[in-house]
Amino acid sequence: MDFQLSDDQRALRSGMRDLLGAVFDRDRMRAAVERGGGVDRDRGVDRDRGVDRGLWGELGAAGFFALRLPEEAGGVGLGLPEAVLLFEEAGRALLPGPLVATHLAAGLVKGAAEGEAVVTAAEGGGRPVADLGGADAVLVGGGAGQGPEVLTGEELEAFVAEAVPVRSVDPLTRLHRITGLAEASEAYPGALRREGALLSAAEQLGSAARTTEMAVQHARSREQFGSLIGSFQAVKHLCADMLARTEPARSAVYAAAVTGDPVEIAAAKLLADDAAVRNARDCLQIHGGMGFTWEADVHLHLKRAWLRAARWLTAAEAEEVLAADLDPVRPLYSGSAALG
Template identity: 70%
Template sequence: MDFQLSEDQRALRAGIRDLLAGRFGRDRMRAAHEGGGGVDRGLWRELGAAGFFALRLPETAGGVGLGLPESVLLFEEIGRVLLPGPLAATQLAAGAVKGAAEGEAVVALAEPGRPVGHLDEADALLVLDGDRPRVLTGGALRRVVDEARPVRSLDPGTPLWRVPDLADHGGEPLADGARLRWEGALLAAAEQLGSAARSLEAAVQHAGEREQFGAPIGSFQAVKHLCAGMLVRAEPARTALYAAAVTGDPVEIAGAKLLADDAAVRNARDCLQVYGGMGFTWEEDVHLHLKRAWLRAGQWPAAADAEEVLAADLG
């Protein structure tokens, strides 16, 4: 069985990488984080026009008609560049929220007991609370926004809001909330993998350019070990992620999310070690990857939830 990416999949990934390189380069990324992580509506619409949000909708519904493996490839690229915004929730709700498939609407995610990112910019709210998945729009959404309170976010690219209990706020019901939750977990894991890969690349590049005692620091054994460990974490996470994308099995997705979370967080931390004191400064990007990885690790689901799924399967 051939598990290599097809030519079409490679072209799809290259296309989204080129789009993001042209429209969301490092300067735009830094400006977005310094400005509070707001959604770039222009880029959001460009992603919609490119089929990003409608990727998995059937062609009969105006979508692209592709599957989870292709979505995973695109979300890897998103994770590499730290694009702000609730991209996974918007793609998941593309068939239920008017304008989401075209990039005209932003759909935020609400999970029980967790703050909501980008609530103030949302046109709809995807609520995943067990057996009552639903979408809030219009007046129901405005009531939530009016009652919400901003909270300090670890990630400067993700403004957070504490929302009230949503049990009494109604909304349009959605089918198969469990499936949506695990598909969202898979896409979040893909973003984590993209971030882990980018941290590895940054560490290797810096290790080859930075000199101490007349030699590149990459020639020192301790730095070599850090970079090798980053690669060893990223590649098993990639394998698990791609396999889970093919099967769509919740247990495999839980395992992939745990591995990707670990790779994203620990790779960013090791990248900080390679950079030394420079990595903690605002001028470098590595601390932004660490903060986004920490935040994502507590979503779609958090580690404890994923561990419970794996433990139940083993039992």
């Protein structure tokens, strides 16, 4: 059995990397960072400070959101393994916005597949809603065995009216907490929540791989005491540890994309979250004092990794899924039961 990526899959990944390099290069990313961040507690949701619609349209035109829709529905007709490759590249590039929710809503919300509509998600469980400003629709999880409810129009405005801004650790992601509806809703049932967790894990994988590259590049160019810091054993160990975390996470994410198994998805999310957070910390340490500065990009990967680790499936929820699989008699608590 061949577990290598096919030529088409490699071309797809390479094409997405080239596209993101053109439409969301470092200059555009840093400009977005300077515009984002902060919280205006008096204004509620600022509907004018939403996702970059031009960027969203570029992604839609490239088939990012319609990737898994059948061709007869105007999609690309590919599967979850190919979607994972695209989201891995999005994680590398620190691409902002509710990418996962809009991708999952491609067949549910008009214009989402083409990048003409921005869709975010209320995941339930007390989690804040990301990127609510400027969203055209919100997916709200239903009860067990039910699909998500799509809020648009007056329902969306009523939902937004309940939003309270909260400070986000990530300057590229604005957060709002919703009282009532979102808190009372269960987390996503079935496939939607599983796929959301897996695509988020793919983003974490891309970030972990990118911070590993950043650390190695810096170690090869930075001199200290007359030598490249990459020649120091402690730095070598840090870089080796980063690679040793990234590659098992890659195997887990790719395998879960093929099988779609809830337990494998939980394991993939757990490994990818750990790799993204710890790799960003090690990368920051290798960069030394400059790594802590606002101008360096390392802290952006760490902040985004922290944020993603709390989305769709947390470490505690993933551990419950894995524990229940080891002990079938042990019931899953409601927060993770939706994965089954």
